[in-house]
Amino acid sequence: MKQNLILAGVGGQGLLALAAVIGEAARSLNMHVLQAEVHGMAQRGGVVQSHLRFSDQPIHSALVKEGTADLVLSLEPMEALRYMPMLAPNGAIVTNAVPFKNIPNYPDDAVVERQIRLLPNHRFIHAVELAKTAGALQAANMVMLGAGAPFLLLPVEALKSGIHTVFAGKSDAVIETNLRAFQLGYEASQAAAS
Amino acid sequence: MATQLLLGNESLAQGAIDAGLSGAYAYPGTPSTEITAYVLRSHQAAMGDISCAWTANEKTALEAALGMSYGGKRAMASMKHVGLNVAADPFINSAISGSHGGLIINVADDPSMHSSQNEQDSRVYLDLAMMPCLEPADQQEAYHAPAIAFALSERYRIPVMIRLTTRLCHSRATITTGAMQKRNAFSLPDDPKRFILLPALARKSYAKLLDRQLDFTRESETSPFTTYCEGTDLSTGIIACGTAYHYVREIVGENCPHPILKIGQYPLPLSLIERMMSECDRVLVFEDGYPYVEGKLRGVPLRSSPIIHGRLSGHLPRTGELNPDHVASAFGLEMPSLHEVSTIPAPRPPALCPGCPHGDTCRALNAVLKSDDAIGKLFSDIGCYTLSAMPPYESVDTCVEMGASITMAKGASQAGLHPSVALIGDSTFTHSGMTGLLDCVNENANVTVVIVDNLTIAMTGGQKSSANNRLADICAGLGVDPAHIRIITPLPNKHDENVEVIRQEIAFEGPSVVIAVRECIQTARRSRSKGGAS
Numbered sequence: 171m172k173q174n175l176i177l178a179g180v181g182g183q184g185l186l187a188l189a190a191v192i193g194e195a196a197r198s199l200n201m202h203v204l205q206a207e208v209h210g211m212a213q214r215g216g217v218v219q220s221h222l223r224f225s226d227q228p229i230h231s232a233l234v235k236e237g238t239a240d241l242v243l244s245l246e247p248m249e250a251l252r253y254m255p256m257l258a259p260n261g262a263i264v265t266n267a268v269p270f271k272n273i274p275n276y277p278d279d280a281v282v283e284r285q286i287r288l289l290p291n292h293r294f295i296h297a298v299e300l301a302k303t304a305g306a307l308q309a310a311n312m313v314m315l316g317a318g319a320p321f322l323l324l325p326v327e328a329l330k331s332g333i334h335t336v337f338a339g340k341s342d343a344v345i346e347t348n349l350r351a352f353q354l355g356y357e358a359s360q361a362a363a364s
Numbered sequence: 365m366a367t368q369l370l371l372g373n374e375s376l377a378q379g380a381i382d383a384g385l386s387g388a389y390a391y392p393g394t395p396s397t398e399i400t401a402y403v404l405r406s407h408q409a410a411m412g413d414i415s416c417a418w419t420a421n422e423k424t425a426l427e428a429a430l431g432m433s434y435g436g437k438r439a440m441a442s443m444k445h446v447g448l449n450v451a452a453d454p455f456i457n458s459a460i461s462g463s464h465g466g467l468i469i470n471v472a473d474d475p476s477m478h479s480s481q482n483e484q485d486s487r488v489y490l491d492l493a494m495m496p497c498l499e500p501a502d503q504q505e506a507y508h509a510p511a512i513a514f515a516l517s518e519r520y521r522i523p524v525m526i527r528l529t530t531r532l533c534h535s536r537a538t539i540t541t542g543a544m545q546k547r548n549a550f551s552l553p554d555d556p557k558r559f560i561l562l563p564a565l566a567r568k569s570y571a572k573l574l575d576r577q578l579d580f581t582r583e584s585e586t587s588p589f590t591t592y593c594e595g596t597d598l599s600t601g602i603i604a605c606g607t608a609y610h611y612v613r614e615i616v617g618e619n620c621p622h623p624i625l626k627i628g629q630y631p632l633p634l635s636l637i638e639r640m641m642s643e644c645d646r647v648l649v650f651e652d653g654y655p656y657v658e659g660k661l662r663g664v665p666l667r668s669s670p671i672i673h674g675r676l677s678g679h680l681p682r683t684g685e686l687n688p689d690h691v692a693s694a695f696g697l698e699m700p701s702l703h704e705v706s707t708i709p710a711p712r713p714p715a716l717c718p719g720c721p722h723g724d725t726c727r728a729l730n731a732v733l734k735s736d737d738a739i740g741k742l743f744s745d746i747g748c749y750t751l752s753a754m755p756p757y758e759s760v761d762t763c764v765e766m767g768a769s770i771t772m773a774k775g776a777s778q779a780g781l782h783p784s785v786a787l788i789g790d791s792t793f794t795h796s797g798m799t800g801l802l803d804c805v806n807e808n809a810n811v812t813v814v815i816v817d818n819l820t821i822a823m824t825g826g827q828k829s830s831a832n833n834r835l836a837d838i839c840a841g842l843g844v845d846p847a848h849i850r851i852i853t854p855l856p857n858k859h860d861e862n863v864e865v866i867r868q869e870i871a872f873e874g875p876s877v878v879i880a881v882r883e884c885i886q887t888a889r890r891s892r893s894k895g896g897a898s
C-alpha cells in the first residue's frame with residue numbers, strides 16, 4: 171500500500187499544517203512517511219508545494235516521480251493546475267474552488283475550472299464558505315483535508331487524531347473548529363461524488 | 365525508542381543535542397535555519413546547558429564554535445552554502461589549528477537556487493580545508509551524523525563538516541532517536557601552541573594535517589555512511605552521494621544487478637572507488653550539486669576507461685537539483701506518458717506582504733530616484749526589501765551578496781555616479797554592512813545609506829536581529845555626522861516628509877544615513893498573538 175500526494179497552495183494558506191496532519195496520521199499507523207516541503211522565499215505570497223509519500227513498505231525518494239501522484243490536493247484552483255505532469259494517469263485533483271488573486275495576470279476563473287473539470291477524477295470545494303460555517307476562515311486548509319480524505323488510503327479516524335496531534339498546543343476551541351472544518355469538507359466531497 | 369516525524373534539519377539538531385552538544389551558533393539562512401531554531405527551542409538551551417545564539421554573521425558563529433571547542437566542549441556552527449564564503453577564513457584555518465572538543469560545521473547547499481543567489485557546492489571547499497566531511501543520505505543519517513562527526517573530530521582534533529542539501533534539510537521522515545550522551549567537561553588543549561598560526565608553527569600544523577589525509581581516507585572507507593553493494597552486472601557501476609542514493613534506490617529497487625557505491629563521507633573512499641573503476645566498464649555518478657566526484661574520477665585529460673557518466677557527460681543535467689526523474693532517464697528508462705503541462709497557471713513570485721514597511725520606503729526612494737531627470741542608482745542588499753525588484757516597485761538596481769550595497773554604492777560614487785544610494789536591512793547591516801560604512805566615513809564618500817530597520821531578520825522567518833534599536837548609535841560611533849543620521853517612519857501618511865528627508869540627505873555631500881524604522885508586520889502579528897516572536 172503506497173500513496174504519492176502533491177499538496178499545493180499559496181504562502182500563508184496553512185499548507186504545511188495540512189501536510190503535517192497527513193504525515194502524523196501515516197506515522198501513527200507505523201507507515202513509512204516522506205514529506206518534502208518548501209520554506210523561505212515562498213512564504214511571501216508565493217507558491218507553496220509539498221510532496222508527501224507514505225507506504226507500508228520502505229520508500230526512498232522524498233520527491234514524487236512525474237506521472238505518479240495519486241492525488242493533487244490544492245488550496246487554490248490555479249495552483250492545482252501547476253502540477254498536471256505529476257499526476258498519475260488516473261490521479262485525482264481535489265481543489266478549493268476559491269481563487270487567491272495576488273498577481274495581476276491571474277487567468278480567467280472559468281478557464282481554470284474548465285481544465286480541472288476535464289479530468290475524470292476531480293472535486294471542486296468551496297472551502298472558504300465551509301470554513302466560515304465551521305467557525306474560522308483559517309480552517310479552510312482542514313476543509314480541504316476533509317475533502318481529500320475520501321481519496322486517501324488512511325482511515326478518517328487517523329486523520330482526526332492527526333489534527334489533535336498537530337494542533338496540540340492550541341485551545342480546545344481551535345481543535346474543535348478544525349475538526350468541524352474537516353467534517354464539512356469530507357461531507358461536501360462525498361456529496362460531490364454522488 | 366521514540367519515533368518522530370522530523371525535518372532533516374531537526375533530525376540533525378536532535379542528533380547533536382543527544383551527542384552532548386554544548387554550543388550552537390549560527391546566522392540564519394535558508395535552507396539551514398531550522399537546525400539552530402530547533403536547538404534554541406530545546407529544553408537544554410532553555411536550562412542553559414547549551415549556549416545557543418543567532419550571531420552577527422557566519423564567521424562570528426564559526427569562531428565562537430571554535431572557541432567553545434578550545435574549551436573542550438562539543439560545538440557546532442550552521443550556515444547556508446554562501447555563508448561558508450563569509451566563514452571561509454576560520455573554516456580553512458581551523459583545519460590547520462585543529463580543534464579540541466568536537467567541532468562540526470553544518471553547511472546547507474541549495475541546488476536549483478530555491479532561495480539563494482547561486483548553487484555553489486560546499487564540497488569544493490573540502491579541497492581547500494582538507495577536513496573530513498559527512499554527507500547524510502536521509503533524516504536517520506542526519507540524526508546519527510553529529511555523534512559520528514564529534515567522535516571523528518575528537519579522534520583527530522580536526523573540525524568536521526556536515527554537508528546537507530535543501531531536499532534533506534526540508535523533508536520530513538520518521539526517525540528513531542537514541543539515548544543522550546553526557547556533555548564534555550571544560551578542558552583546555554594540552555598542546556595549545558597549535559592554535560598560534562604564526563608561519564613557523566603553522567607550517568608544522570599544516571604538515572600534520574597533510575599527514576592525516578590517509579587516515580581521513582581510511583575513515584571514509586569504513587564509515588557507516590559508506591557502503592559497497594555487490595552486483596553481478598558489471599557493465600555499469602553506480603556511485604551515489606548523500607541523498608542521491610535514495611533517488612537511485614527508488615528507481616533501481618532493492619535488488620539492483622549493478623554494484624552500488626554509496627558515498628556518505630569525504631575525502632573520497634579511494635579503495636572502494638578503485639574497486640568500482642577496475643571492475644566496471646562504465647561508472648554512473650549521481651550527486652546533488654556540482655559534478656564534484658565525477659570531475660575527480662574523470663581527471664585531466666578526460667579519462668576513457670572506464671567511461672564516467674554523470675552531469676559532465678550530459679547523462680544528467682549539468683545544473684539544478686537532482687530528482688528521481690533525472691535518475692530514471694540516466695538509466696535510459698522510458699518515461700510514462702504524462703498529463704500535459706498546463707499553460708494556464710501564471711507565475712506567482714514571492715512579493716512584499718501588503719502593508720510591509722519596506723514598500724513605503726521603496727515608494728519614497730522611487731519618488732526621488734525614479735523621477736524623470738534622475739539618474740541615481742539604488743544598490744541593494746539581501747533581505748525582504750530585495751523583493752522590491754519586482755513590480756509594482758522595481759526599486760532596486762543590484763543585489764549581489766550580503767553587505768555589497770554600501771560598498772558598491774561607494775565605489776560607484778567614486779566612479780562618478782550621483783545619486784549613489786545603498787539600501788540595506790538592519791540585520792544585513794550588522795552582518796557585513798558596518799565595515800563598509802566605516803570605509804565611507806574614512807573616505808568621505810558621497811553616498812546615502814538607507815537602513816530599513818524592521819526590527820527582525822524577516823526573510824528567514826523572523827529571528828532576533830543583532831542591533832535592535834542601536835543602529836543610530838552604531839552609525840554615529842562609526843563616524844557618521846549625527847546631523848546626517850535621520851530617522852523616518854515608513855508609513856503611507858508620512859510619504860511626503862520621508863521623500864523630503866531622502867532628498868536632503870542625497871543633496872548632502874558626504875556619507876549620510878537614513879534609518880527607516882517600522883516593525884515587520886508578520887513578526888508584529890505573531891508577537892501580538894503569542895506574546896513574543898521567536
Ligand SMILES: Cc1ncc(C[n+]2csc(CCOP(=O)(O)OP(=O)(O)O)c2C)c(N)n1
Nearest residue numbers: 393447746747748789790791792821822823
Ligand atoms: C552570507 C549569507 N548569509 C545568509 C543569507 C540568508 N539571508 C538572506 S537575507 C537575510 C537576512 C535579511 O535580514 P535584514 O537585512 O534585516 O532584512 P529583512 O529580511 O528583515 O527585510 C538572510 C539571513 C544570505 N543570503 N547570505
Ligand code: SF4
Nearest residue numbers: 717720748822884885
Ligand atoms: S515578512 Fe515582514 S519584512 Fe518581509 S515582506 Fe512581509 S512584512 Fe515585509
